[in-house]
Amino acid sequence: MTKTTQNSRFSKLLRSPLPVLPPALPEVFEDLRVSVDRFCLLAGVEALGEMLAEDAEVLCGPRHARTRSRRGHRWGQTRSEIAYHGGKVKVVRPRVRGLAGKEMALPSWELLSDPGLLQAWAMNLMLLSVSTRKYGRAVRLPGAAGGDLPAQSGDATSKSAVSRRFVALTRKKLKAWLASDLSDLDLLVIQIDGLHVGDHVMLAAIGIDGGGEKHVLGLAEGASENAATVQALLDNLTARGLDPAVPRLFILDGAKALSKAVRRTFGAAAAIQRCQVHKGRNIIERLDESLHAGVKKALRQAWDQDDAEKAERLLKNLARRLELEAPGVSASILEGLDEILTVIRLGLPPELRRSLACTNAIENALGTVRTVQRNVKRWRNAEMALRWTAAGLLEAKKTFRRLNAYRQLPILKAALQEHMKKAKAKSAIETIKEAA
Secondary structure, eight states, X not given: OHHHHHHHHHHHHHHSOOOOOOTHHHHHHHHHHHOHHHHHHHHHHHHHHHHHHHHHHHHXXXXXXXXXXXXXXXXXXXXXXXXXXXXXXXXXXXEEEETTSOEEOOHHHHHHTOTHHHHHHHHHHHHTTOOGGGHHHHHXXXXXXXXXXXXXXXXXXXXXXXXXXXXXXXXXXXXXXXXXXXXXXXXXXXXXXXXXXXXXXEEEEEEEETTSOEEEEEEXXXXXXXXXXXXXXXXXXXXXXXXXXXXXXXXXXXXXXXXXHHHHHHGGGEEEEEOHHHHHHHHHHTSOGGGHHHHHHHHHHHHTOSOHHHHHHHHHHHHHHTTTTOHHHHHHHHTTHHHHTHHHHTTOOHHHHHHHSSOHHHHHHHHHHHXXXXXXXXXXXXXXHHHHHHHHHHHHHTTOOOOTTGGGHHHHHHHHHHHHHHHHHHHHHHHHHHHO
């Protein structure tokens, strides 16, 4: 009986005519069809108007009412700007003055007028290689292109306005980043490398913690990769909480100034590994093409050894073979031989050695920095280069992945502890010998 009644009601509902939309709704849906952005803007402005009216009523009380609890009175309206879709749009907002005659801020307006959103838009698009000249086209379509929100004069999409917002936000982020605390990071590996930006050299440091996660640590600017620049970078890291007494593996590109500064700052606790990729590339580039295949094979054979003494013997044999054909390259192979085989001497597994024998992690990050900076044609000063490099490194941080052999990092931690004990014992013996 109940089921028959429900079917009958449903049949009547199907036969009844559809309701007619109010006249305003078709126009609204036409706006929605033409431009979702315009529809959202109009709906948002209407909602904002209601919020501002409520704020004004809280401060002034209902219109035309003489309430003793009011804190101000209405003072007309004014046209102001809010951030919308990477630019600004003008809206009408009420004004309220306090009983003392001073302007009173509306809470909703204070929240929406924060410039942080526009700065984030500018930084995001510029890091995606959108130039300041094309920023307006990236956030506004021409008026005839589908009826979208058109670009207008004073909508904060000009190249100068975008540049000012980018400078403000990158300067703020750089200051916060270079003052961040590092004491909570259990860093086992630190990679340091340099990047030429115009006439300036930027030294960057990336760390790998005990879980295999990568962290952008610091940045320093100088005229070259000299000991003073490296020392400034390391001083900044230690001042922010990086403990020099903790044993760590430092992976460097081979510059002597880097090794010197690391030894001075971290002493026996530092194990230094020179990048094998840089080393091999420097050797190959100085050789005749007919020798490339044989030398590459010999270097690869040495890098793959599990025994450091055997690897060292293979490299010395290679240097001896090249004494006549390339004496300069022969001396280069022997230079820094102790630091080039550090990961082998530590007894690390092959998978972990492969990840820690080169500066690939920081090289990839600096590659992202170069991509971010490619639209910059003129570097005005060192501060500009520093801001852009910091922004690129923070952008590269978003793509960081965990170290492939992260499960083997406890082996590295134990090996570094043993390395520090041996280094301290050796230093003590040398001190006794000098005293004798």
